[in-house]
Amino acid sequence: MFARLLIMLYAITSYAVFLGSFVWAVGFVGNINYLTSKSIDVGGSGSVTEAILVDVLLLALFALQHSVMARPAFKRWLTRFIPKAAERSTYVLLSSLILLLLFWQWRPIPTPIWRIEGLGASVLTSIHWLGWLIVLTSTYLIDHFDLFGLKQAAFALRATDAPAQPFKTPLLYRLVRHPLMLGFLLAFWATPQMSVGHLMFAALNTAYILVGLQLEERDLVAAFGDTYRRYRRRVPMLLPRLIGGRDIPEQETEARP
Numbered sequence: 728m729f730a731r732l733l734i735m736l737y738a739i740t741s742y743a744v745f746l747g748s749f750v751w752a753v754g755f756v757g758n759i760n761y762l763t764s765k766s767i768d769v770g771g772s773g774s775v776t777e778a779i780l781v782d783v784l785l786l787a788l789f790a791l792q793h794s795v796m797a798r799p800a801f802k803r804w805l806t807r808f809i810p811k812a813a814e815r816s817t818y819v820l821l822s823s824l825i826l827l828l829l830f831w832q833w834r835p836i837p838t839p840i841w842r843i844e845g846l847g848a849s850v851l852t853s854i855h856w857l858g859w860l861i862v863l864t865s866t867y868l869i870d871h872f873d874l875f876g877l878k879q880a881a882f883a884l885r886a887t888d889a890p891a892q893p894f895k896t897p898l899l900y901r902l903v904r905h906p907l908m909l910g911f912l913l914a915f916w917a918t919p920q921m922s923v924g925h926l927m928f929a930a931l932n933t934a935y936i937l938v939g940l941q942l943e944e945r946d947l948v949a950a951f952g953d954t955y956r957r958y959r960r961r962v963p964m965l966l967p968r969l970i971g972g973r974d975i976p977e978q979e980t981e982a983r984p
C-alpha cells in the first residue's frame with residue numbers, strides 16, 4: 728500500500744510540474760511577461776550564433792526525449808525498472824522538466840519578421856488563443872488524466888492496471904486526426920508580431936510535429952490495425968476539409984488489443 732501511495736504522490740507531483748510548464752508555455756509563446764519574466768522574445772543577451780545554437784539544441788533535446796519515450800518498445804524497457812503505473816508520470820515529468828529548461832535557457836532573437844496591427848492583429852491573437860483552447864480540449868477528448876499519468880496511479884491504488892486507451896474519434900477527432908497538434912501549430916504560428924527567434928521555434932516545432940506524427944501513426948496502426956487505416960483514409964491529418972468530406976460514423980470506439 729505504501730508503494731502505491733508513493734506512486735500516487737509521484738503522479739500528483741509530475742502533474743503539478745506539468746501544470747507549471749503549461750502555464751509557462753502559454754506565457755512564453757505569447758510573450759505574456761506578467762505571467763513569466765522570460766519569454767520567446769524577451770530576456771536574453773549574447774550573439775545570434777550563440778542563440779541559434781542553444782535554441783536548436785534545446786528543441787532537439789525535447790524532440791529526442793519526447794519521441795524516444797513515447798515509443799511502446801521504450802515503455803516496455805522502462806517498466807522493467809519502474810512500476811507500470813509510474814511510467815506515464817515519468818514521461819510527463821521529464822517532458823515538463825525539459826520544457827522548463829527550454830523556457831529558462833531560451834535565447835531570444837527579437838529581430839522582427841512581421842508586425843501586424845489593427846483588425847489583423849486581433850484576428851491572429853484570437854486564432855492563437857483558439858489554438859491553446861483546442862490543445863486543452865483535445866487532452867480531455869482523448870483522456871486528460873490518462874495522458875498525464877493520474878489515471879494509472881489511481882488504478883494502482885486499487886491494485887489494478889488502468890485499461891489500455893481505446894481508439895476514439897470524438898468531436899474534433901472527426902475533423903482531423905491530430906487536433907491537439909493542430910492546436911499547437913495555431914498557437915505557435917498565429918501571432919501579430921513574428922520575430923526571427925519565434926519563427927525558428929515555430930518552424931522547428933512544426934517539423935518535429937510532422938515527423939512525430941508519422942511515428943505516432945505507425946504505433947496507432949500497430950495497435951488498432953484496419954480501424955486506424957480506415958480512419959486515416961477518411962479523416963485528414965491536420966487540416967480539416969472545408970466542404971464535403973466522406974461519411975464518418977457517429978463514434979468509433981475500439982479497445983487496444
Ligand SMILES: C[S@@+](CC[C@H](N)C(=O)[O-])C[C@H]1O[C@@H](n2cnc3c(N)ncnc32)[C@H](O)[C@@H]1O
Pocket residue numbers: 865869874892893894895896900904905906907908909943947
Ligand atoms: C498527446 S496525445 C496526441 C493525440 C493526437 N496526436 C493529437 O494530436 O490529437 C498522444 C496519445 O494519443 C493517442 N491517440 C492518438 N489518436 C488517438 C485516437 N484517435 N484514439 C485514441 N488514442 C489516440 C496516441 O496513441 C498517444 O498515446
